[in-house]
Amino acid sequence: MLKFNLIVAVCENFGIGFKGNLPWNLKSELKYFSRTTKRVCDPSKRNVVIMGRNTYMGVPPSKRPLPDRLNIVLSTTMSAADLPKEVLLCRSLNEAMETIESPEWCKQVENVWIVGGSRVYAEAMDSERFHRLYLTKIHEKFECDTFFPEIPDCFKEIPLDEHTPDGIQEEDGIKYEYKILEKQ
Numbered sequence: 001m002l003k004f005n006l007i008v009a010v011c012e013n014f015g016i017g018f019k020g021n022l023p024w025n026l027k028s029e030l031k032y033f034s035r036t037t038k039r040v041c042d043p044s045k046r047n048v049v050i051m052g053r054n055t056y057m058g059v060p061p062s063k064r065p066l067p068d069r070l071n072i073v074l075s076t077t078m079s080a081a082d083l084p085k086e087v088l089l090c091r092s093l094n095e096a097m098e099t100i101e102s103p104e105w106c107k108q109v110e111n112v113w114i115v116g117g118s119r120v121y122a123e124a125m126d127s128e129r130f131h132r133l134y135l136t137k138i139h140e141k142f143e144c145d146t147f148f149p150e151i152p153d154c155f156k157e158i159p160l161d162e163h164t165p166d167g168i169q170e171e172d173g174i175k176y177e178y179k180i181l182e183k184q
Contacts, residue, residue, distance in 0.1 A: 002101055003129045004050070004112035006121060007033060008148055009136035009176070015144025016118065020058045023142035026171050032164075032178070036134060037113045038068050039163065045110040046070055050096050053078055055116040056087075070109070072096045074120055093123050122149040133181040134164075140174055155181040 009029055010016055017023065037049055049066050053075035056064060065071035065087045072088045074096060080089045090096040093114075100109050114124040124130055133155060157179055160166055164178045 001129060002097060002106075002109070002112060003131040004097075004114055004124065004127075005132045005134060006114045006124055006130065007036060007134040008116065008121065009033075009138060010148045011138040011144065012141040013144065014148045014150075015142055015146065016116065016148050017058070017146035018142065018144050020054060022058075023144050024138060024140075024174060026138075026174060026176065028169065028171050029136055029176065032136070033115075034066075036163065037066070037111075037115065040110045042110055045108055047111040047113060048072060048100055048109055049113045049115045050074065050093065050120065051115045052117045052120045055120070056083075066115075069113075070100075070105075072099070093120065093127065097129065118146050118148060125149055125152065130183060132158075132183075135179045135181060136176055137179055138174060138176040139168075151181065152183075154184050156184050158182045 008016060015023060037047055040047060046069060048070045050072045053073055056073045065084060072090055073083060074090055074093060076091050078089060083089055088099060090099060099105060100112065114120060160178060160180055164180065168175050168177050
């Protein structure tokens with residue numbers, strides 16, 4: 001059974017979005033997201049990013065689909081014609097996982113990343129496939145209308161990997177830090 005990781009940036013009130021966009025503009029954090037979700041050990045494979053319709057539509061048109069990753073959009077209201085042909089449309093997280101575990105895709109996939117939004121995160125966190133949470137904790141409160149679900153107690157912080165910057169980062173006066181939590 002293929003496991004997946006979640007990656008998210010949250011502010012102090014666990015907000016993750018406002019009016020379909022990120023409430024902050026942290027270029028270094030976006031580069032971290034991109035590097036982390038693209039990184040593979042086997043250059044013949046690529047990673048998958050799974051997101052809801054609102055998250056996909058919140059990505060600037062010039063940046064979608066997210067490059068160098070297989071993009072899967074979860075939606076019950078869209079049709080495949082609403083998306084570029086290289087983007088897969090699935091009706092649920094289970095359908096998405098079954099699709100990438102199929103013989104057609106399984107040999108091409110190295111890692112699976114859940115990248116939002118809040119309903120997709122909540123469903124993913126309840127799954128036995130949920131392995132790690134890559135959390136960017138922003139040390140400031142922003143106006144938000146979309147929030148990250150409560151993190152289960154069974155997740156404990158683990159040491160950062162060699163690719164994740166350690167300590168407090170700062171950009172444009174906003175302080176934040178990276179954390180990795182793993183299901184115990």
